[in-house]
Amino acid sequence: MAASKPEFKKKHKPIYVIVGKEDTLVNAECDKLLDQLLKPQQRTIGLFNVHPAEVSAAEVLDELRTLPFLTETRVVLVKNADDFVSKNRQLFEKYFDNPSLTGILILTVSSWPSNTKLAKRLPKVGKLIRSAQPKRWQLPHYLIQYANDAHDKKLTVDAAELLIELIGDNLPQLYSEIDKLALFAHTEKAITLQHIESLIGHNRLFSAFAVIDAITVGNLAEAVSRLRKMFAEDRTADYTVVGAFAFHFRRLFEAKVLLEDDFAPSEIANRLRIWSNRDSFFKQLQRMSLEQIGAILQQLAKIDYAIKTGQTKAEIAAEQFILRLAIA
Numbered sequence: 110m111a112a113s114k115p116e117f118k119k120k121h122k123p124i125y126v127i128v129g130k131e132d133t134l135v136n137a138e139c140d141k142l143l144d145q146l147l148k149p150q151q152r153t154i155g156l157f158n159v160h161p162a163e164v165s166a167a168e169v170l171d172e173l174r175t176l177p178f179l180t181e182t183r184v185v186l187v188k189n190a191d192d193f194v195s196k197n198r199q200l201f202e203k204y205f206d207n208p209s210l211t212g213i214l215i216l217t218v219s220s221w222p223s224n225t226k227l228a229k230r231l232p233k234v235g236k237l238i239r240s241a242q243p244k245r246w247q248l249p250h251y252l253i254q255y256a257n258d259a260h261d262k263k264l265t266v267d268a269a270e271l272l273i274e275l276i277g278d279n280l281p282q283l284y285s286e287i288d289k290l291a292l293f294a295h296t297e298k299a300i301t302l303q304h305i306e307s308l309i310g311h312n313r314l315f316s317a318f319a320v321i322d323a324i325t326v327g328n329l330a331e332a333v334s335r336l337r338k339m340f341a342e343d344r345t346a347d348y349t350v351v352g353a354f355a356f357h358f359r360r361l362f363e364a365k366v367l368l369e370d371d372f373a374p375s376e377i378a379n380r381l382r383i384w385s386n387r388d389s390f391f392k393q394l395q396r397m398s399l400e401q402i403g404a405i406l407q408q409l410a411k412i413d414y415a416i417k418t419g420q421t422k423a424e425i426a427a428e429q430f431i432l433r434l435a436i437a
Contacts, residue, residue: 121146121182123208124235128221131281133255134240135217139186142238146184146213155180161193166200173204173212183212190216198227205230242280248273255284256300260291263299270382271305275314313343317353318386320431325393329435336431340424347423351413354430355406362402364394405434 125142129135147155157172169185177183187193194201194216205227208214214235221228221237231237243251249269256264264287276286290300293308306315316339323332340346360381367377378387412430415421 121213122235123210123213124205124231125213125215125238126221126231126235127215127217127238127240128219129217129240130219131240131242133251133284134242134280136188137251138238138240139188139215139217142215143184143186146182147180151180154178155183157183157185159185159187161187161190166193166197169214170200170204173209173214175212177211184215185212186215186217188217189219191218191220194218194227198225202226202230205234208234242278245273245278248278248280248283251280252283252287256287256291259284260287262291262294262297265299265301268300268302268305271302274382275305313339313346313349313353314356316343317350317357318389321354321357321393321434322386322389324431324435325396327435329432332431332435333428336427337424340427347416350423350427351409351416354427355409355413358402358405358409361390361394361397362399362406364390365397365399365402368394369399401437408433 127135127138127142129138143152143156155177159169159172164187169187172183172185175183204214223229228237249266252269252272253264253266256262272283272286272290276283287300290304290308294300294304297304316335320332320335320339323329323335339350343349360383364377364381364383367380368374372380374387374391377383378390383390408430412421412426416423416426
């Protein structure tokens with residue numbers, strides 16, 4: 110038994126604390142750690158997963174000191190353990206001084222103040238793992254996983270990308286939107302691009318696209334109607350309307366450059382993440398030159414400055430903009 114001590118310490122730490130505010134990110138780190146500590150078939154007998162409200166600290170420590178059976182180590186996991194640790198701080202302080210040689214303690218918490226005795230002792234006997242916001246390129250995977258785990262629904266990569274484009278990269282907010290979309294999709298097995306377009310159909314990006322689309326087919330009355338509806342239904346339009354138009358024309362500019370470099374439309378669409386209304390997008394592109402799109406972007410920059418400095422109102426400036434665009 111004495112020979113197993115250095116081998117155990119070399120392979121794993123006796124204590125791990127996973128800290129983070131977002132449960133999904135914390136759980137992802139926890140699953141990653143468990144995969145390193147136990148094989149899937151060992152979890153039934155090697156993992157003691159307890160709810161802090163249903164167990165005492167003494168029981169947790171007893172489990173840690175219980176010799177493992179048919180596994181190399183015994184893992185005790187306590188999730189959402191903030192209050193549990195606070196109520197039993199002295200017991201844990203003693204345990205941190207003399208942890209089990211064959212048991213591994215995993216605590217997940219929302220905060221881990223560095224000025225506590227436990228935080229100061231942890232580096233000597235264990236490891237602190239901080240869950241972090243995933244990088245932009247990792248977000249689709251998180252959303253696809255969340256849709257499956259939380260709602261048993263498939264979310265395509267295209268739909269995940271579009272959702273990020275429309276909502277931004279705040280993960281909790283994206284999860285909230287998936288919750289709404291899952292209800293909206295109801296009995297359907299997948300959350301699709303169409304669901305996103307329907308539920309967020311009045312989103313400023315879709316609305317701006319619809320205004321521009323009406324202009325490019327020569328329907329000025331429809332364009333004005335759609336613009337006024339955009340202001341009526343979006344209380345933030347005063348602050349976002351120019352950005353919405355600029356976003357679309359920047360994509361048109363980038364697409365035009367790629368098209369003139371002989372890139373195929375399908376490749377352009379994938380590069381620029383144009384997941385919906387592709388046909389309309391490329392029809393708009395055909396009707397404008399690179400110079401025209403560049404000039405429009407300059408106009409929008411001037412309009413944005415004028416609105417921000419109080420020289421004009423957003424609704425008036427936007428209508429004047431589409432009128433000029435229609436007669437150009």
